[in-house]
Amino acid sequence: IEMSEIPKETLALWEKYGVGEADDKESFQKSFIRHVTTTLARSVYNIDNFSAYQATAHTVRDRLIKRWNDTQQAHTEVDPKRVYYLSLEFLLGRSLDNALLNLGLKENYGEGVKELGFRMEDILDEEVDAALGNGGLGRLAACYMDSLATLDYPAWGYGLRYTYGIFQQRLKDGFQVELPDYWLNFDNPWELPRLDVTIDVKFCGTVNRYTDETGKVRHVWVNEDKDTVQAVAYDVPIPGYGTKNCINIRLWSSKPKRKFNLKRFNEGQYEQAVQEQMEAENITAVLYPNDNHMVGKELRLKQQYFWVSASLSDIVRRFKKSSKPWDEFSYQVAIQLNDTHPTLAIVELQRILVDLEGIDWDEAWKIVTNTFAFTNHTILPEAMERWPVPMVQYLLPRHMQIIFDINLFFLQAVERAYPDDRELLAKLSIIEESTPQFVRMAHLAIVGSHRVNGVAALHSELLKKTIFKDFVRYYGDEKFDNKTNGITPRRWLHQANPKLSELITEALGSKNWLKNLELLKGLKSHVDKVDFRKRWVTAKHSNKVRLAEYIKKSTGIIVNPNALFDVQVKRIHEYKRQFMNILGVIHRYNALKKLTSQERADIVPRVVIFGGKAAPGYYIAKLVIKLINSVADVINNDNSIEDTLKVVFIPDYNVSVAEIIIPASDISQHISTAGTEASGTSNMKFVLNGGLILGTVDGANIEIHEEIGDDNIFMFGNLADQVDDLRHAHRYRNIPIDPSLQAVINDIESGHFGDSRIFAPLINTITHGKDYYLISDDFQSYLDAQKLVDEAYKDKEEWTKKSILCSANMGKFSSDRAIQEYAEQIWNIDPVPAKRS
């Protein structure tokens, strides 16, 4: 209702008793105690760190809700064009510290809890991560939400509320074991259940054709009640930094529509009576734990449609509130597809417009293609989504018809442009003509979007030259562009590295760099100041001490914070080549053993740190973890090398562990085979925190190199355009293995690191598997680059200058820059600041 319709007296009461915005220490304490008493039903006598966390979280939540409401109110009043970011993964991590910092409450609340007998660090440490994502793609979505909120864009995220997030990783005898991540065990203060916002989602059934009163052929999709599930909304508020704006991620949870099969129950079939209910709840039960790999499970397809259907129905409902004509839809709504996982949204919107709204096909299709844009995150063939036609037909019969029609009209248009080129038609077709047929989701996403982008310059170029080449030929170059990824400096520097953040703020004279990362350039003028460098080193050192403590706590291994910390943390995947890293470690170890004690005194001691999860079904990746741990066992217990080398595998790498590791790194490794890592985003986080990187000429490494300059990065290896030839050579010619690599392999095979039979399948990927990821081809160049790192680290002053220049030149990689590009060049949206009340 309109404000003018509400009686003045009522408004006055709301004004008087409305939730205040008081952010001072006393208001915090009052609210904290109220939550302990009423929300938690505890008292001063039985409150532990966890309850203190809950009470603090609820106090912050109250403030968030206020901002969230004000933001929604502002959006409703202005009714601007909104962007909807559809992502199957939002890897948010913890929320409390982030909210305290973004809302500017940290100091007051810190003092507040102290007086109540707690330490803020302990309270923050009680929170479990929201781990609704696998890796880069999911974390990117989280960084983008932070930037959308900070820049006041009218944006919504849409995703799934998995009951189980990414599995927790333990190590047993050096092998990975997976445990379920039941993250909702305790109440989750960072979500607002909207039990009144429910949407029915249909599956299966049949399609009926009929002719309507105007003589038009129409379709209705009908199904049985038992095949309908309900989507329930849970809203996750995302506060911006230094703004009152707070946007929303709406996560859907599945519930049965029909609660109970009474007939079955009365027949005494108790299990069957609740079976449908369980099947419905299964849809959002678990996040699929694969990174850069497609699994063709029916449940996964059900997840995708469930999410897409609920989200679109919500988006369309919001649009309809404004009573604007349908041809204005794409002026009010932009939808970004985070990879191909939400591609069915294209089909669903076409279905809504044609079947439900009665709009002509061509007109509907124009609206659809003007609405959607698609981001691709990988070029690896095994990650490309394809769904068997029979499976789609069974679950979504009407959608399958529409896909065939979209394909027919598309191929007809191609044929008009390129008559008699049957090969081109086959290559572009949305349907792969195999037995059974498959739907190629990337093709559907391209055809149904007005813009397609890759996530780093090289990646976007490779897309155009390889997998999307024929589409470029048909559509022209303009439809395809690049949006280099970015990361939020709020979480990845200000929050994760408070010491460095404080130093930077002091040097630059304000906190403005947190909203305009280009201002870091101002650090350059401090590089030559001895005192500044000293403080820079002190910050890094204290981060290393913090990580050393964490390593001791989580692995029992003691490491020396004065050693060079060499880090590779990311999902374990053959293309990321953690295997090459550990082979390099063995090479180093063998070299160290040959030295005399005197010679060893000259060596820079190293701690090589690994972390990352392997997909549970990825056998080779799991062997890499085992090899790292076996090698670590031998090296860490070999006194003869006098602590010049330590190897650590930190278990259960996740967002909050990353926040401890990244600020403590001296050098980190981003060593994928050239052309395989679309962008990488941790590379940006490390460099922003003054860590140098050792990397291949791949993904965003290339653009980081461009920004920070030759002197501040260690690059090595073959280039992307050499990869095809090298692979071809491995396949058809007998290429001898690099001698240093062969020596290392021999060492493993001799049983030096335990029963070598375990590792045979892994070794075979190089010796008999044609070395698809080119470890042998890059090995010597990798070792040479490592030598340069050792040398450079000896000159501490020079190293520190490099470290400062690294941070100083990272302005480009703020997710604010990325989001601004999307907003201006793809979505066409403007900021809408919430009113300050």
Ligand code: F58
């Ligand atoms: C990653 N992809 C890319 N996919 O590998 C990385 O280079 C890039 O920086 C990042 O996206 C952000 O653009 C990625 O994380 C997945 O995890 C998918 C999850 C769902 C199944 C398929 C892989």
